[in-house]
Amino acid sequence: MDPHAYCQEKAAASGSSFYYSFRFLPPARRRAITAFYAFCREVDDVADECRDPALARAKLAWWRDEVARLYAGRPEHPVTRALLEAVTPFHLSEDAFGQIIDGMEMDLGPVRYPDFKALRLYCHRVAGVVGETAALIFGVTDRATLKYANRLGLAFQLTNILRDVGEDARRDRIYLPRDELAEYGVSEADLLAGRMSDDFRSLMAFQYLRAIQTYDEALALLPAVDRKTQRPGLVMAAIYRALLEEIRADGFRVLDRRVSLTPLRKFWIAWRTWMRP
DSSP, X not given: OOHHHHHHHHHHHHTOTHHHHTTTSOHHHHHHHHHHHHHHHHXXXXXXXXXXXXXXXXXXXXXXXXXXXXXXTOOOSHHXXXXXXXXXXXXXXXHHXXXXXXXXXXXXXXXXXXXXXXXXXXXXXXXXXXXXXXXXXXXXXXXXXXXXXXXXXXXXXHHHHHHTHHHHHTTTBOOSOHHHHHHTTOOHHHHHHTOOOHHHHHHHHHHHHHHHHXXXXXHHHSOGGGTTTTHHHHHHHHHHHHHHHHHHHTTSOOXXXXXXXXXXXXXXXXXXXXXXX
């Protein structure tokens, strides 16, 4: 299969909101971001779908070697073959790919975080670095835009964590910091058993407010000179903030369900945000 067709299929099959954010890009940038997103999906699937941690580590080690082959100009996988034409024009860092893989490795085995500081390292690797790399593909004039992109990536990850509390707990992954669970009187057993309570809703309300604040901080960091080129990120922010509002309106019932937006609503938000001056 053609490398770009493979990446397009991988991106579309995921059903992710990210797919809606770069449909309006010029062809070269759209091919590059689609290939980069496909890379993120490939390594994330290793962590999510491989039940044997040793085998998952071996597969991620293969991807580390494949990134090295990419930067040596001889990639083997369709995703990295598609990325080859993007690395130099968009100044994509080899270290960024390594950090993303480091983050995926943090998902292997039981996942627990003592506090928000520890969680932020994970978020930086799996989302902040992703945001910075995507911003480079979209187009950066002012390097301060990378700070915006990193913070926006954190906001996206905080949204994912809130949305997927129940689903993650069933995989023995608890991303909510232990000190915050204790502060609100929610135990790991409550999450694993899917027990809703007023304490849990209060904890989720706190997570919601932190995510909203992080979106506001990110948008305040975006230099005006790059606002037009960074519209894909703004599209994602609009979609994800709408998702947060849906979760809040549903009473933070995230232990036994996964709140989502319809494809039509995502497309409408994407088009409306893209057309905004």
